[in-house]
Amino acid sequence: GQQLNQSPQSMFIQEGEDVSMNCTSSSIFNTWLWYKQDPGEGPVLLIALYKAGELTSNGRLTAQFGITRKDSFLNISASIPSDVGIYFCAGLNYGGATNKLIFGTGTLLAVQP
Amino acid sequence: DSGVTQTPKHLITATGQRVTLRCSPRSGDLSVYWYQQSLDQGLQFLIQYYNGEERAKGNILERFSAQQFPDLHSELNLSSLELGDSALYFCASSPQGYGNTIYFGEGSWLTVV
Numbered sequence: 001g002q003q004l005n006q007s008p009q010s011m012f013i014q015e016g017e018d019v020s021m022n023c024t025s026s027s028i029f030n031t032w033l034w035y036k037q038d039p040g041e042g043p044v045l046l047i048a049l050y051k052a053g054e055l056t057s058n059g060r061l062t063a064q065f066g067i068t069r070k071d072s073f074l075n076i077s078a079s080i081p082s083d084v085g086i087y088f089c090a091g092l093n094y095g096g097a098t099n100k101l102i103f104g105t106g107t108l109l110a111v112q113p
Numbered sequence: 114d115s116g117v118t119q120t121p122k123h124l125i126t127a128t129g130q131r132v133t134l135r136c137s138p139r140s141g142d143l144s145v146y147w148y149q150q151s152l153d154q155g156l157q158f159l160i161q162y163y164n165g166e167e168r169a170k171g172n173i174l175e176r177f178s179a180q181q182f183p184d185l186h187s188e189l190n191l192s193s194l195e196l197g198d199s200a201l202y203f204c205a206s207s208p209q210g211y212g213n214t215i216y217f218g219e220g221s222w223l224t225v226v
Contacts, residue, residue, distance in 0.1 A: 003154075003155050033214070035217075040219075040220075040222075041219055041220070042115065042117075042203050042205075042217035042218050042219045042220050043156070043203070043217045044115070044217070045214055045215075045216065048214055088156065100158050100161070100169055100171060101146075101148075101156075101158060101215060102158075103155055103156040103157075104155075105155055106155065
């Protein structure tokens with residue numbers, strides 16, 4: 001099945017460090033979403049982006065919708081242990097008949113206290 | 114808590130068997146989606162229902178089927194199970210058939226032995 005390219009695959013950082021991850025696609029999306037998944041849980045929506053170039057923040061999280069509409073970036077500032085989990089980007093073309101999300105391959109984040 | 118409820122949380126069954134996974138969407142949501150998460154394929158869209166009707170199909174095998182009932186809950190039926198069907202199956206819901214955000218349940222862990 002189709003997946004978006006997400007990098008890095010994993011990150012092991014110290015508490016307090018900033019984190020950056022990105023997601024690229026060969027096709028255009030008009031919506032980018034970022035999800036976090038904790039072990040044994042479903043993905044939880046963190047940030048939604050609707051316009052090319054848009055920069056949106058949610059607490060210590062900031063995400064950007066790439067100008068080309070083929071990529072997106074997520075930054076986490078001053079990481080804390082509870083940031084541990086897998087982060088997924090997802091692309092979506094809403095306005096059509098369906099809400100088919102295409103997910104990225106995921107970035108595993110580990111934070112050392 | 115996303116408001117999407119899935120049962121059972123865990124299920125172990127033998128090859129060749131059939132199982133049914135159940136999903137109750139968030140209150141007021143008309144659309145239900147099923148996703149499969151496995152180590153090798155990541156998060157993959159299976160099928161979407163909107164107000165009782167099938168809206169879109171993704172990478173759903175012919176051995177799998179789903180339906181959405183008048184009370185808007187949905188069931189995913191998996192038959193002739195194979196070892197490779199072992200995965201996390203997520204249900205998600207959204208208010209409409211299209212739009213911006215989708216909320217995931219906690220998933221049903223299926224292990225086929």
